[in-house]
Amino acid sequence: MTYNVAILGASGYTGAELVRIIATHSSLNIVGLSGNSKAGQSMAQVFPHLRHLDLPVLTTIEDMTFDGVDLVFCALPHATSQRVISELPAHVKIVDLSADFRLRDPEAYEAWYGQPHAATELQESAVYGLTEFYRDEIAKARLVAGTGCNAATGQYILRPLIAAGVIGLDDIILDLKAAVSGAGRSLKENLLHAELSEGYSAYAVGGTHRHLGEFDQEFSAIAGRPVQIQFTPHLMPANRGILATAYVSGDAATIHQTLTAAYDAEPFIDVLPKGEYPSVKQVRASNFCHIGVVADRIESRAIVIGVLDNLTKGSSGQAIQNANLMLGLPETEGLMMAPVYP
Template identity: 75%
Template sequence: MTKNIAIIGASGYTGAELIRLLATHPSFVIKALAANSKAGQSMADVFPHLRHLDLPALVTWEEIDFDQIDLCFCALPHKTSQEVISKLPGHLKIVDLSADFRLRDPEEYTKWYGNPHIAIETQKEAVYGLTEFYRNEIKGARLVAGTGCNAATGQFILRPLIAGKVIALDDIILDMKCGVSGAGRSLKENLLHAELSEGYNAYSVGGTHRHLGEFDQEFSALAGEPVRIQFTPHLMPVNRGILATGYVKGDPKAVYQTLVDAYKDEPFIEVLPFGATPSTHNIRGSNFVHIGVTGDRIEGRAIVVAALDNLCKGSSGQALQNANLMLGEEETAGLMLAPCFP
């Protein structure tokens, strides 16, 4: 049985990635595409790499007949997303790719995103969208809040270790390298080719990155006590990919076995043999996560490295994985594409 899908924010990178993935889905059909700034244009004009697909023209989101839609992906910036979602019909299933419904405490949202939450009642029904850890809740949800791509990567490393009590909670360092597409498609001076290429820099240094709100929320809930990690992201001059390196205090073999046990039945997460480490090359364009563990020269410390594609498993692939669960489809439907290499 086919399901009708709409995408609001189809002219951004995550919107285009959703379309790429949905094109191979066995039962989801794209019925409406909205991008208010480009309404009236075809997707072939906005994204020529999608011109082979028979897609509806872009419209404003207000023009969509949501009575004919089973599920809507909302791929808008934060603040805009909550404004739009609060006006959508109450029966509509929604997967939001923005930050607007990730943080359960509205005050925490204001702290990290700088504006008050205007859809607090809607926030109360949102389920956090880290599929592997909220699968049962997602199945029955009306609104799922996709995670931040950095937040997802860090949690794949650290959640099982915190829950399994195999690492010290007061000594966790997360170093992350991020591809430029994570910053979105809007024009920004620091993302111009001449400004970005041949360089490499840290940003949001000293605990100011917004995804720390998700780490604080999720890790503290797991541990039953406040957990604060050190986290520094770095901008790489590559289009896609996140490589996260976690430095933890704990027995390396226990850390490794905990991750193996946690992910042994997960279709998209691969724990490499002990001592091997992943590369963003090997997950590019896919919904897969590769995780590697090795010991440090300092006894009692472990290094855990994870790689994923920020646009796919970190955002649009995760969103489709959640939509599959919400609509009773196979969780892996449309998502088993092999990574693109080289």
Template identity: 70%
Template sequence: MTFRIAILGASGYTGAELVRLIATHPQMEIAALSADRKAGMEMAAVFPFLRHLDLPKLVKIDEVDFSRIDLCFCALPHATSQEVIAKLPRDLKIVDLSADFRLRDPAEYQKWYGQPHAAVELQKEAVYGLTEFYRDEIRKGRLIAGTGCNAATGQYALRPLIAAGVIDLDDIVIDLKAGVSGAGRSLKENLLHAELSGGTHSYSAGGKHRHLGEFDQEFSKLAGREVRVQFTPHLLPMNRGILATVYVKGDPAAVHRALEAAYAQETFLQVLPFGALPSTRDVAGSNYCHIGVTGDRIPGRAVVIAVLDNLTKGSSGQALQNANLTLGIEETTGLMLAPLFP
């Protein structure tokens, strides 16, 4: 069976990544692509790297015939998705890549995103889209809320450790480096080449980053008590990739064993031999996450390093993985492409 797919917000980075992945998916056909400012344009004009594909022209959202669509990906800006999704058919399967449905408590959404939740009733049916930990709910879900790319990376490093009780929950530090595509495709002065290249800077330090809302929600739920982590992201002058260095108190060997046990059967989550550490170049353009563990010179402390591609495993690849589940397709379909190297 072939499923007809719509991608809303196809002129952004995550939209283009979805097109790249779905183009070779054996059970999906791209039936509609939407954009706002670029409506009326061909995708080949917006993204020349896709010019070999026969794709529908970009249109406004209200021009899409959703009665002919089996599943819709929403790759729209934060706050826009709530308004758009609320107007879509209630029987349409939706995978949202924005932050609009990630936080279960509308009050937490307002706290972190600075405005009231505009679709509270829809929030009640949204399933958190961290695939490996919410498979059963995603299979049965209609509205899947994709995670933040930073939040996914930190959770892959920490969830098995919290569940196994092998670390001190009151002393967790996440130091994260991210590529510039995670900031989206909109023009921003601080992302100009002359402003960004040749340097690195932290941002949203001191507990201000929005993805902390996801860490608080997921880690506290998992632990059955409040868990608050220290988290500082940094922007690197590279296009793709996230590297999270996570500092924890716990026996390094036990930390490694917990991760190995948790991910032994997971296709896309690869735990390296103890002491081996991953690089963002190892996963570029792929749906894989690599995780390494080493000890520290201070006894009883461990360092966990997790890497993934923010546009693939951190966003569009995760979205396709979730779409496969909710449509009853083999989960890995369309996602087994090897990382790009060099």
């Protein structure tokens, strides 16, 4: 069976990534594309690498019709999705790639994003979209809130360890490197080639990064008590990819066994042999996440490293993985493409 889907915000990086993946998906058919700033243009004009595809012309959201649409991917900027999603027809399932519905507590949302939530009734019903841990809820949901790409990477390497009680909870340090596409496609001075290339910098230092709201929410729920990690993200001069390094207290062998057991049946998460550690190049343009565990020279300390592609497993690939569940399709459909290398 084929399902009709629309992509709102198709002129951004995650929108283009959705189109790229859906192009080889046997059960999804793109019937609508919006891109308000590019309305009237073809996807070939906006993204020449997609010119071989027969796609609808970009339009404004207001000019779109959702008759016959089964599912909408909402790849709009943060704080925009709330209004748009609240006005979508009730029959449409929604996968939101923005931050608008990730936090369950309206007060937490306001604290991290600086404004009240405009659709709290939808916020209450949204299911957090970390597929491997919310699979059953996602399958029954109307609205799924995709995770932050940084938040997904950190959770993949830490969630099973917190749940199993094999690491200390009061001294977790997460050091993360993120590629520039995670900042979106809009023009920003600090993302110009001359500003970014040949450099490497921290940002949102001291606990100000908004993905910490997701870490607080999820890790505290797993542990049954407040858990706050120390987290510093860094911007690296690369187009795609995230590498997260967690420094934790615990036995490295036990940590490796715990992660291996947790992900043994997962098609997209691969725990490497003990002592090996991954590179972002190994997962580029794929829906895979690789994890490595190494014992530290300090006794009872370990280093856990995770990598994924921020645009795929961290966003658009995750969105399609969730859409597959929501539509009753095989979870891996359209997503088993091999990474691009080199």
